[in-house]
Amino acid sequence: MAEAAEATAKTMLGEISQGHLECPICFCRYKDPKILDCLHTFCLNCLDGMLSKQQPSTGKITCPVCRKETPVPDAGLPGLLDCFFLSSLVDEINQQERSLETQQQATTSPTCDQCDEGLEVVSRCLDCEENLCQLCKAAHVRFKRTKTHRVTLIEHLEQKDVPSADLSKTYSLKCPKHANQEMHFYCETCKMLACGTCAAIDHRSAEHKYSEIANAIRSYREEVNDVLQKFQSSKEEFKANEESVEHARNRLKIMVNRACSDIQAKKEEEIAKIERKSQLLTDKVTEIGKKRDEEFEKVHTNNKKKMKRAEEIEAAVTDLMKQADDFELLNLKPKVMHNLEFQKDLKFERVKHGESFIGVKCQDVVLDKDLGDILHEEKxxxxxxxxKQGDGDGxxxxxxxxxxxxxxxxxxxxxxxxxxxxxxxxxxxxxxxxxxxxxxxxxxxxxxxxxxxxxxxxxxxxxxxxxxxxxxxxxxxxxxxxxxxxxxxxxxxxxxxxxxxxxxxxxxxxxxxxxxxxxxxxxxxxxxxxxxxxxxxxxxxxxxxxxxxxxxxxxxxxxxxxxxxxxxxxxxxxxxxxxxxxxxxxxxxxxxxxxxxxxxxxxxxxxxxxxxxxxxxxxxxxxxxxxxxxxxxxxxxx
Structure with missing residues (x-):
């Protein structure tokens, strides 16, 4: 159970480190983390490497995450603000990992790190971070180089609880100008922390407005909270705007579909019109053709009747002329000649050849222009x-x-x-x-x-x-x-x-x-x-x-x-x-x-x-x- 708990703790520490304590450039734990104006944090060495690859005379460094620029201080990149919170948290995580490692080594009966004898460990040097047997411990405290090291019994380490990370922990900062003096004031004019001596010497003039750190941080938090509330209002406004945009897009989709349906309906309507007109024109052509053909048929029938009568007279007269004798022919002469008079009146009716033609000249029902116009605005x-006013129908x-x-x-x-x-x-x-x-x-x-x-x-x-x-x-x-x-x-x-x-x-x-x-x-x-x-x-x-x-x-x-x-x-x-x-x-x-x-x-x-x-x-x-x-x-x- 203890080994499982240690493994879980180690995994959690790794996840914390990977998620929050690794530099976005080198992907390692922060070393000398510096904060840019955009509030993104990077290792000092990583920023230095980036700056060396940029244009030398810009005087600014570009954040690799958001591309915002931060002016480089006169003192160079070391003059950028330190991220004390991340530095302290990295130290805390490192200490916890060392403690877990010590506990793990204690449970596996570690041997002395100073000699090759394989003797049992009785002590540990906290400065060298090495386990010592009884003989090596005695030598360790005698040597001039290591006699000042902190050496503790191994059981003391085993009894010590693993410290828990306190992310809300506050840190006392020392003044870089006045040794061992803590920062107690914040100058609003200079936007910097100050110890008592700095406040009395460098920030004593009337234009400097400074206050105790507790009051400054309280005012600062209130100011930030006010702005964060405005951010919340902006979020709500954005949400309402998003709903409006979504509604507009949905309405546009509906309108596009409706417009396409109207176009399709118009197309079908125009096609139906063309089909009706086509059928009407076809019926007219057919009717005209039928009437003309009836006239042609009538002429043909009349001519055929005349020709049949002429053929009958011709056949009868021919037979009579061959078979009758002279006296009979003379007696029949008046009748024969009367029938032969039909030939003089034999006239065939001619058709109107022009009426054998019928064609059609089609009109451009669909003109050379768009079926409709696109309405870009709703009018x-x-x-x-x-x-009207009254009591009647309508x-x-x-x-x-x-x-x-x-x-x-x-x-x-x-x-x-x-x-x-x-x-x-x-x-x-x-x-x-x-x-x-x-x-x-x-x-x-x-x-x-x-x-x-x-x-x-x-x-x-x-x-x-x-x-x-x-x-x-x-x-x-x-x-x-x-x-x-x-x-x-x-x-x-x-x-x-x-x-x-x-x-x-x-x-x-x-x-x-x-x-x-x-x-x-x-x-x-x-x-x-x-x-x-x-x-x-x-x-x-x-x-x-x-x-x-x-x-x-x-x-x-x-x-x-x-x-x-x-x-x-x-x-x-x-x-x-x-x-x-x-x-x-x-x-x-x-x-x-x-x-x-x-x-x-x-x-x-x-x-x-x-x-x-x-x-x-x-x-x-x-x-x-x-x-x-x-x-x-x-x-x-x-």
């Missing part, structure tokens, strides 16, 4: 607008919410007309049905969810009632709320419901069963969107802020919303596939749509000069659909 433009009194089906159809929640209207992606009115959905609508898996106060109705894409479910019974006066964003319901078909009076936001299954309450989530009638990271983003209208919390309730950020230097009220919110946030804002008579990244950092203004924008949603093809009170506006990237 939005109004693509189309539909609706008219609104307050279009508060919008959401989109997978085929592009748009459902609009008109809270004053108390109905939901459905339009095509181009704004053509399809259908409507009366429903008081003051608190919002949403689409998931082509199912339309309409919040009717204390229950939710679910309609299919044809706006036929599919099912309905009651919400968890709130307290008296509670008003459940489902927001108008198309991302209200996440991919797992979970609905977010706000009960304002109970001041709680909850997560529900679509069958109405409560999953759990969400602590820290919005507790007012606010528009909410669920992004792809499982976060809830809310437009906090009453406090003019954009809030984001995780589904667990942990707050991610809260940012104030404004138009220029004026506070603005957010009314609607939605998120794109990458998690970026789009918000409708109004300030007085001014309405806009703003874009924020997933961390709540303002990016850009998407749309201006809106009337009273509320609900906002993304269409399947990435267009922004905005409910602007008396109309619906669709914006696309340009």
């Amino acid at each position: 939005w433009k109004l693509k189309t607008e539909f609706g 008219e609104f009194r307050w279009a508060r919410g919008v959401c989109c089906f997978s085929n592009g159809d748009i459902a609009v929640n008109d809270i004053k007309n108390k109905r939901i209207s459905v339009f095509t992606s181009t704004g053509q009115h399809k259908t409507k049905f009366d429903l008081n959905t003051l608190y919002g609508i949403s689409v998931t898996s082509d199912l339309l969810l309409a919040n009717c106060g204390d229950h939710v109705k679910v309609f299919d894409k044809n706006c036929q009632l599919n099912s309905e479910f009651n919400l968890s019974k709130p307290d008296v006066g509670d008003e459940p709320y489902i927001n108008t964003s198309g991302t209200t319901v996440d991919k797992d078909n979970l609905a977010v419901v706000v009960n304002q009076q109970r001041r709680v936001t909850s997560l529900y299954n679509l069958d109405g069963s409560l999953i759990r309450d969400i602590p820290g989530a919005p507790i007012r009638q606010e528009d909410i969107a669920m992004c792809n990271k499982g976060r809830l983003v809310s437009a906090a209208y009453h406090c003019s802020a954009l809030r984001c919390v995780e589904i667990t309730g942990k707050e991610m950020f809260t940012v104030s919303t404004s138009l220029g230097d004026k506070e603005a009220k957010p009314a609607g919110v939605c998120c794109d596939d990458a998690g970026d946030i789009y918000v409708t804002l109004h300030c007085g008579d001014i309405g806009e749509v703003h874009h924020y990244d997933s961390q709540g950092v303002y990016v850009d203004c998407v749309a201006k000069q809106l009337w009273w924008p509320c609900g906002i949603a993304f269409s399947p093809n990435g267009e922004l659909v905005v409910a602007d009170q008396n109309s619906v506006k669709i914006f696309h990237r340009v």
Whole structure:
């Protein structure tokens, strides 16, 4: 057991030495370690060797680790700061290794190192670091050269415990100018330690500011701790920046994939157009050819009939002329000559030879230019607008919410007309049905969810009632709320419901069963969107802020919303596939749509000069659909 413990201790000492006490240049334990300005430490001899290989007149030495330069003092490299901590630690490790070696030698019955007799060791000279037998010990203490050496009995060494390394040990430094005087002061002006005599002689003038080492180190540690705390803040800032970079990269990847998909779709669309036009042109050519061939066939048939009649007359007259006698021929002369008159009228119809040609001159459907232009910046433009104030089909009194089906159809929640209207992606009115959905609508898996106060109705894409479910019974006066964003319901078909009076936001299954309450989530009638990271983003209208919390309730950020230097009220919110946030804002008579990244950092203004924008949603093809009170506006990237 003792041998195993000694081996373990020796291994640990080796690991400490290799990991912390070896010079990065020579890979040996430090000898006269010196600290450079970059705080990297090297042996004095190693630095000297490096300096001799550099340009002789630079007056600086380059750190081999970080390449930072350190000015060489006037006294040369020995004038660099000593690393007393590493020097002391190297001495401590060396002493421990010697002690372990002594113990190991003691357990293996060592023999005398001074003679060849193989006698038992009784003592050890600490200066020579040799084991001595009884006779050699007597000679050792008599010789003039070794009589002052420290010789101790071997059992004393065996009984001595191996000292443990104390890495927090402090060391008393002696003044290099005044022998045997310890350093007690630190001069802030000269940035150096001083003994009492140095302080009284060299640092006594008014410009010198010095203090006791304990006070100086306390102030120094406080200053370092302040800077280290700033480093910690920088780490947090870096982490946030890394998240922002990662989000930007993910969004870029999504946008690249979407752009490639759009190109592929455009290619297929253009190919389909060419195929349709090709088929149409082919059908026209075929039809023309068929009609002309029918005309040719008609001419051929008529000519053939005439030729057949001529051949019949020719054959009959020929036979008659051969077989009948003269009297009979004369009697038949009128008839024969009448038939032969057919030859005078025998005219064959000629075809229009030019109509035997048909060709095609194809147009350049795909012109000599790119299929499309690359958009390097995200800019939005109004693509189309539909609706006006009124009560008729396609008219609104307050279009508060919008959401989109997978085929592009748009459902609009008109809270004053108390109905939901459905339009095509181009704004053509399809259908409507009366429903008081003051608190919002949403689409998931082509199912339309309409919040009717204390229950939710679910309609299919044809706006036929599919099912309905009651919400968890709130307290008296509670008003459940489902927001108008198309991302209200996440991919797992979970609905977010706000009960304002109970001041709680909850997560529900679509069958109405409560999953759990969400602590820290919005507790007012606010528009909410669920992004792809499982976060809830809310437009906090009453406090003019954009809030984001995780589904667990942990707050991610809260940012104030404004138009220029004026506070603005957010009314609607939605998120794109990458998690970026789009918000409708109004300030007085001014309405806009703003874009924020997933961390709540303002990016850009998407749309201006809106009337009273509320609900906002993304269409399947990435267009922004905005409910602007008396109309619906669709914006696309340009």
